[in-house]
Amino acid sequence: MGCTRGLLTRCLCGITGLFYPQYGIVLDAGSSHTNLYVYEWPAEKENDTGVVHQVEVCKVEGLGISGYSQDTEKAGLSLQRCMKRAQEVVPEHQHRETPVYLGATAGMRLLSIADRVLSAVEKTLRSSPFNFQGARVISGQEEGAYGWITINYLLGNFKQPGWLNFLPHLRSSRGTSGALDLGGASTQITFVPDQEPIESQENSLHFRLYGKNYKVYTHSFLCYGKDQALRLKLASDLQASNGSLLDPCFHPGYLRIMNISDLYTNPCIANGEQQLPFTQLHLQGNGDYQRCRMTIQKIFNTSHCPYSSCSFNGIFLPPLQGEFGVSLDARYTWREVSGASQACDNHVEQQASKVFVLLQVKAEFPKIKEKYLSEYCFSGTYILSLLENGYGFTMEKWQSIQFLGKIGSSDAGWTLGYMLNLTNMIPAEKPPTRPLSHASYYFLLVLSSSSLSL
Ligand SMILES: Nc1ccn([C@@H]2O[C@H](COP(=O)(O)OP(=O)(O)OP(=O)(O)O)[C@@H](O)[C@H]2O)c(=O)n1
Numbered sequence: 001m002g003c004t005r006g007l008l009t010r011c012l013c014g015i016t017g018l019f020y021p022q023y024g025i026v027l028d029a030g031s032s033h034t035n036l037y038v039y040e041w042p043a044e045k046e047n048d049t050g051v052v053h054q055v056e057v058c059k060v061e062g063l064g065i066s067g068y069s070q071d072t073e074k075a076g077l078s079l080q081r082c083m084k085r086a087q088e089v090v091p092e093h094q095h096r097e098t099p100v101y102l103g104a105t106a107g108m109r110l111l112s113i114a115d116r117v118l119s120a121v122e123k124t125l126r127s128s129p130f131n132f133q134g135a136r137v138i139s140g141q142e143e144g145a146y147g148w149i150t151i152n153y154l155l156g157n158f159k160q161p162g163w164l165n166f167l168p169h170l171r172s173s174r175g176t177s178g179a180l181d182l183g184g185a186s187t188q189i190t191f192v193p194d195q196e197p198i199e200s201q202e203n204s205l206h207f208r209l210y211g212k213n214y215k216v217y218t219h220s221f222l223c224y225g226k227d228q229a230l231r232l233k234l235a236s237d238l239q240a241s242n243g244s245l246l247d248p249c250f251h252p253g254y255l256r257i258m259n260i261s262d263l264y265t266n267p268c269i270a271n272g273e274q275q276l277p278f279t280q281l282h283l284q285g286n287g288d289y290q291r292c293r294m295t296i297q298k299i300f301n302t303s304h305c306p307y308s309s310c311s312f313n314g315i316f317l318p319p320l321q322g323e324f325g326v327s328l329d330a331r332y333t334w335r336e337v338s339g340a341s342q343a344c345d346n347h348v349e350q351q352a353s354k355v356f357v358l359l360q361v362k363a364e365f366p367k368i369k370e371k372y373l374s375e376y377c378f379s380g381t382y383i384l385s386l387l388e389n390g391y392g393f394t395m396e397k398w399q400s401i402q403f404l405g406k407i408g409s410s411d412a413g414w415t416l417g418y419m420l421n422l423t424n425m426i427p428a429e430k431p432p433t434r435p436l437s438h439a440s441y442y443f444l445l446v447l448s449s450s451s452l453s454l
């Protein structure tokens, strides 16, 4: 850009740089699909809270990257359209300075050849004009932590009223919101508990953000995202069947034939296949919300707890505290969850054929794909079971849950928190209030250097 010669030229470049917004790109490589996010912020204020916001989300067509394990090249190619879109959104002269990160979540945690998929993806990202900063599988703990940071950053919860800083004993860790993330292959719960200490080290995180300490509880349940939970449930129901299942978690009349081997393709469902005397599952829906809840309940093991309190599978969970934001895919709606019982039970009286029921539900939710609609009864019921039976959100606690798609213009997932952290945009200490903004400072510097050269 020719910004290397002479103090005056450097200062002028500095000034124009300060007025350009800056950009960062994060790809969320989820188990069911990949989204590319473009974030923007005013360079001059990058360490302030709440200034970074999402300006674009591009949904990658096709499978999540873990779905290309048989043909890893395709994982990279699938990202090309969204990378092109990002080139249109970010001004060309800023491409080379714009960082791009890819974080893969639970689908890739479950894949034994994740490295090969990541290499293919890396090839595509390196060939873009952006500043490639890495493609990796993030841990469940990171996913929970960054989701919590995103929600609280966007809700403005890290802002401190100035006078409180002189009264450190009044500072409390309250005032943050907990984060619940319901994915396809894993689910996370993260919040600041009242109870101290956090009994299990692996569930404990410490942050210092904007001059304040936070002790945060987090846990990621691998295999308890919606798609894997359905497999867990089916595998459990199968044990007592002859290959035909009358399933209360599907609409009445719904039919699905599955190869048993497709059910046992990852470590979530470890045993059982060999013992089954049949190779296919014939599933027939008979929608019944209450019975569906009972079959789902079986995948939460609550028989042992080595701590003072647990969620399920012997995992520590302190008493729930404060407000919670649930980040659900924006295409999911709260109606979908709250309508679960209706979705399962509806039309039982009528001799419902698959087509009939799907047409009914489709008319109600015309924008949702048939693939999702067919699992609509299970999805809603599963979310309710996880929150109520898994985490213990009682009737009163329900009031503290908010279903968030977006906060302002930004999606409430883990990606923003990830980028803020990797670009060092959330300082540990509160940035000192500057008597002059950066821009005014550079302006004065230019003035004085130009008067010197006269
Ligand atoms: N209208 C929609 C949109 C999504 N889904 C489903 O919702 C689940 C969660 O989607 P998402 O949050 O996008 O999960 P991923 O990020 O892909 O998975 P993970 O975070 O576990 O890697 C997936 O099973 C997806 O198929 C759905 O049932 N209905």
Ligand SMILES: [Ca+2]
Pocket: 030, 031, 105, 182, 183, 184
């Ligand atoms: Ca996700």
